[in-house]
Every structure is written in C-alpha cells, then in structure tokens.
Amino acid sequence: MSKPYKDWNSYTLFFSAEYAQAYLKKCYRKINIEQPDMKSFENCYPFMYYLEHGKLYYEQAEKSPLAIQPILLFYGLVHLIKACILTVEPDYPETTSVLAHGVSTRKRKKQQYSFTEDEVKFQKNGLFSLMAEKMFHMKQLEGEKATMGDVMELIPELSGIYSDLRGKQNFEIVTAADSGFAMPKSIIDHFHMTENRFKEFFQTKFAAPVTFIDDSSVIKFQANLKGITEPLKYNLEEQHYVFPLKKSDLFLFPELLLHYLLLYNLGMIARYETEWWSELIKMMPNEDYPLIQSFLKSTLKKGPYLIYQYLMNK
Incomplete structure (x- = not known):
C-alpha cells in the first residue's frame, strides 16, 4: 500500500466521480474487460455510492449501543464488499441469486447456547461465495462449515483477550x-x-x-x-x-471473509434471537460477551482497513 491508512479519510479520493471512473478503468484494463471506458463510466457512481453507504453504516455503528451494532456493521461491510466486487465484476449484480448472503446458520438451541460453538454453513450462491471467488479466487466452498470459535481465533486483534481468558497463544x-x-x-x-x-x-x-x-x-x-x-x-x-499457530481449515482464509462470517451471524442473532442477545449483553454470563464485544470494537476499524487494502492493491 502506497500511503499509510488513516481511517475514513483515506477513502476521500474515491468520492470523486472522475477519480472513481479512472480507477475502475485501470482495474478493468488490467483484467482485460471489454469496453473499459464505458463500463467504468457506468459503474463509477454505483461504486461511490456503495462506499458512501458503507461509511454511513460504520459511522452510525460507532455511535450506537452494542445491541444493534452487529446489524449496522454487517450491512456496512456488505456495501463495502459490493464496491470491491465492482472492480472485478463490472456487470454485478447479474442475477438475483448473487444478492443472497451466501451463508446460513443452523436453528439455535435455546438451552446452553454458546456463540463460539455455533457454526455457519457456506452456500453455493450469494455474496460470500461471490466475494470468495471473484476477489480471492477461492472456489467450491459450498457445503463447508465454520464454527465461530475457529473464526475468532484467527482475528489477530483478539489475541490479547484469548490470552487473558484462556491463557492461549493464537x-x-x-x-x-x-x-x-x-x-x-x-x-x-x-x-x-x-x-x-x-x-x-x-x-x-x-x-x-x-x-x-x-x-x-x-x-x-x-x-x-x-x-x-x-x-x-x-x-x-x-x-x-x-x-x-493453528493449522485449521480456515488457515488460508482472507480476513475479510472471517469478518463477514462473524458479522453475518451476530447480525442474525441481534435481529432474531433478541432474548439470548439481550441476556448476553445484560447478564454477561460467560466468555461470549468479552469476545464478541472485543470483536465488534476491532471490526469497526478493521473492516474499512481491509477493504481499503484490497482497493489500493488492485
């Protein structure tokens, strides 16, 4: 990356139609997209609006109570990812199938539910598989699963809390x-x-x-x-x-995919598992609370950083 990252200020250049169009044209030429001039002209405003919308979600999340933060952060990240996909897939979204989330959660157990033991399953269609394939050249993830604990252990900003809670070096x-x-x-x-x-x-x-x-x-x-x-x-x-230090199935997963999986599941819980979510926040019964709180605090900064890294290293 040519310049050091400085929060949302680093995105300022992208909020210019002229710059965004020139940037997209460069991206399209690099991967031999037909009619790069026309495609970059068509996509410069959607590209800017995805980034702007994502920024608004993140800014609101920072001011919001923990109870609704996951929902705002998830949709903020989704918009930023869509901007990234436009750099490699000028016709996005080609079909309605790519608009799905691309992952699903199992039906929750009401008794003794633990977030770290919960899992998400990767679907054939949707944003997750599209992002994995188009942005990171990863294919055939359909049917695979990931537990939230395994994902969290690969978030470097959580290494301190894991060390404090479990004496574990990740x-x-x-x-x-x-x-x-x-x-x-x-x-x-x-x-x-x-x-x-x-x-x-x-x-x-x-x-x-x-x-x-x-x-x-x-x-x-x-x-x-x-x-x-x-x-x-x-x-x-x-x-x-x-x-x-753990050679798991997720060892080579780009961190952007890991943040997406955690925010997807936390967003679903905040929306549909209100009783468990409210009790977690109010009662703080186990290790789930400090891990989730630490993750939300770090992803607020890390999500936009990872997206910026991707855009600048195109």
Whole structure:
C-alpha cells in the first residue's frame, strides 16, 4: 500500500466521480474487460455510492449501543464488499441469486447456547461465495462449515483477550528485521515440523514468493507484504504482522471473509434471537460477551482497513 491508512479519510479520493471512473478503468484494463471506458463510466457512481453507504453504516455503528451494532456493521461491510466486487465484476449484480448472503446458520438451541460453538454453513450462491471467488479466487466452498470459535481465533486483534481468558497463544508475532522479517524458531513446535519442513510449508502457503535468510537464532525471511498476505495477518491495533499457530481449515482464509462470517451471524442473532442477545449483553454470563464485544470494537476499524487494502492493491 502506497500511503499509510488513516481511517475514513483515506477513502476521500474515491468520492470523486472522475477519480472513481479512472480507477475502475485501470482495474478493468488490467483484467482485460471489454469496453473499459464505458463500463467504468457506468459503474463509477454505483461504486461511490456503495462506499458512501458503507461509511454511513460504520459511522452510525460507532455511535450506537452494542445491541444493534452487529446489524449496522454487517450491512456496512456488505456495501463495502459490493464496491470491491465492482472492480472485478463490472456487470454485478447479474442475477438475483448473487444478492443472497451466501451463508446460513443452523436453528439455535435455546438451552446452553454458546456463540463460539455455533457454526455457519457456506452456500453455493450469494455474496460470500461471490466475494470468495471473484476477489480471492477461492472456489467450491459450498457445503463447508465454520464454527465461530475457529473464526475468532484467527482475528489477530483478539489475541490479547484469548490470552487473558484462556491463557492461549493464537499467534506468533512477526518482527521487522534488517531487510526482512523474523519469527522465533519456537514456532515450528506448534506445527510439529522440522525447520526445513516449516519453511517449505510457509513457501507453499504464502501468496507471494518467500526467500529465507540463514540465521541460527530466528527464522528470517524476505517477502512482499502488499496485497494478500495469508497466512500472515496484520494486527491493526498493535501495528505488526502475526502468524497463526493453528493449522485449521480456515488457515488460508482472507480476513475479510472471517469478518463477514462473524458479522453475518451476530447480525442474525441481534435481529432474531433478541432474548439470548439481550441476556448476553445484560447478564454477561460467560466468555461470549468479552469476545464478541472485543470483536465488534476491532471490526469497526478493521473492516474499512481491509477493504481499503484490497482497493489500493488492485
């Protein structure tokens, strides 16, 4: 990313039809879309309105009580995602099927319900699968599931609360070293691999080329950390990269998809499970409350940051 991110102020350039059209034209030419001039002219206002609408939802969420925050944040993120999809799919929405959410939740158990044990199922059609395919080149997610606990463990800003609540380390910090980055060698113990096997594993999973530098004390590497950096994630609050220590099915999921899954489910709960949701907020009976509250606080800033990263690294 060429400029450091500064909240919504970073989006200012996009709120100009002239700039938005030139930006979209560049995106369309890059992926060989036919008639880039006409398509960018047609889409510059929808693109701006999606961003503007998303911004309004986030700004209202920041001023709103926790009880309705998930609903506002989910729809804010949905609008920002639609702007991103327009950069790669100029005819969006082509059919009504892509307007669905793309994920579903199981029927809730009223007794002993735990948010971290709840799960969402990925659908064939809808925004989630469209975003995964068009923005991140991920296919065939239909029928897969994710538990909210597994998703939350991959949100780097929640690493502190997990450590406090459960004494659990979910990430290893990646430090900036001279002409590269470094991780402690102890990381290989979490993956039960030799150092060479871990390096090979890292190279095959990382989206960009990785070069390792010989060092007896740490695992040192060089890589371009612009654009998609999975499996590395960026902790926006602490301002550093981290490496997840759990090799789950979601290990390579872009963080934008993880925020979408959590906000979708929390939004559904806030709308349709009013009794459980109200009791959680008022009674704070278990670990769900601090985890959810911490996530909502972080996604308020992280969602727009992730979208901006995507747009600027096109």
